[in-house]
Amino acid sequence: MKSSIAHIETEHVPLEKAHQILKEKYEKLKAERDELARQLKEFKRMIFGAKSERFIATMEGQLSMFDEELKQQAEEIEEQTITYTKKKKKKKEKPVRKVLPAHLPRVEEIIEPENIPEGAVRIGEEVTELLEIKPMTVFVRRIIRPKYVLPEEKGITIAKLPSLPLPKSNASASLLAFILISKFVDHLPLYRLLQIFKRQDLVISKSTIGNWVSNSSNLLRLLYESFKEKFMEDASYIQADESPIKVQDRAKKKSTHQGYMWVLRKPEEKIVLFEYNKGRGKEFPEKALKNFTGTLQTDGYAVYKTLTTKGEITLLGCMAHARRYFEKALDNDKQRAEKVLTIIQELYQIERELKENEAEVDEIYRIRQEKSLPILLELEIYLKKQQDNVLPKSSIGRAISYTLSIFENLKTYVKDGRYEIDNNNIENAIRPLAIGRKNYLFAGSHQAAQNIAMFYTFFANCKIHGVNPYQWMSDVLDRIQEHKGPELHELFPQNWKPKS
Secondary structure (H helix, E strand, O other): OHHHHHHHHHHHHHHHHHHHHHHHHHHHHHHHHHHHHHHHHHHHHHHHOOOOOOOOOOOOOHHHOOOHHHHHHHHHOOOOOOOOOOOOOOOOOOOOOOOOOOOOOOOOOOOOOOOOOOOOOOOOOOOOOOOOOOOOOOOOOOOOOOEEEOHHHOOEEEOOOOOOOOOOOOOOHHHHHHHHHHHHOOOOOHHHHHHHHHHOOOOOOHHHHHHHHHHHHHHHHHHHHHHHHHHOOOOOEEEEEEEEEEEEOOOOOOOEEEEEEEEEEEOOOOEEEEEEEOOOOOHHHHHHOOOOOEEEEOOOOHHHHHOOOOOOEEEEOOHHHHHHHHHHOOOOOHHHHHHHHHHHHHHHHHHHHHHHOOOOHHHHHHHHHHHHHHHHHHHHHHHHHHHOOOOOOOHHHHHHHHHHHOHHHHHHHHHOOOOOOOOHHHHHHHHHHHHHHHHHOOEOOHHHHHHHHHHHHHHHHHHHOOOOHHHHHHHHHHHOOOOOHHHHHHHOOOOOOOOO
């Protein structure tokens, strides 16, 4: 018996080890499966699902919906009678057609009835207004300058040729502006523009239109460099973000280079700046912010934490990025994710009320200290309590870990009424770039990517300041050749005034 028991125990040891190894493998595979399932769900959502991050709480008072006291009270309620008054639906009113804008020109067409008998008296009229449109009209502008021989052999005189954007080209400022707006505001690739021109019996070669865009870029380069220089003057609060863009590179055959558009925004002046850089490392922000002293608002990207600059930089976090992690974690852990989203929703409600009331900076600071700061502290305590109760690699675990890692930066916005709670406004400025990428797919070269940054800078600021981009670009192209260096700031979208 003793011999048999010893033999069994001897055999049991390797079996136990094997079981332990298999158990570990199983746990590892299960974790991998869960992670792959999470990624698949996220990819499906990116491709087919709604992109909105809007969160609607499932019930009122949800901040405390998971408290044990409320659960206990809910269980104690056996029967509850609900009474309500049902409102009768109003009869659907017939839609009223809006009056067409008064500023549009009117072309009148009078239609008289046929066979009017003699003696008929006109007593009024019925007017029907229709919106009409003519396809794009292309025409040739001929500038004729008569020459005169002056008396007494004083030579020949001729009127001065108006300033032309590209003197050696037959493209006018209006045509160039139309092409640039179509490409960078309406996101039409150049080959589609060529098709549009062809329908007007105007055949332009691909190389010609490409040269027009390139030469226009060179013409506006000085204006862009001046804008960059002015942008950093007296800056004390800047927001930053970056977005990828594919770029053709001769050194990379059969593939494209992954470049980045870096975007800076000055919230107080409401101006944005796009700059292209080949990489996502810290070389660009260090160069752009080398003399900057103040507050820099970003997401949790690690590069911003290690910047080496001459000035002192205080980092400010972005609540929208933190919220995004919990919105994605709803499928993984609805209870915890909803709890956090509801708390964040309270913070945003305070910001909405401040905006609606057009509160001054001092008032914003006071309200945030009084209302927002306690909510932030409540959120921090809750996240720290939950951190040890979730799997680190799960969606909710990642969300909690990310938010706690930048929480000090997230709280910074309550210290100054000038600061914004998130970077959403800079992301709105980046949105046209995202749409453009889907249409033109990539930039033709690194220089082309820099040109794209320049035009997105101009047109983003036109949009922010309510400037018609076509009118602005046409006017600037007309005037840029004659404008002196020190006066270039007059042509910035936020400063621009049309010629009287």
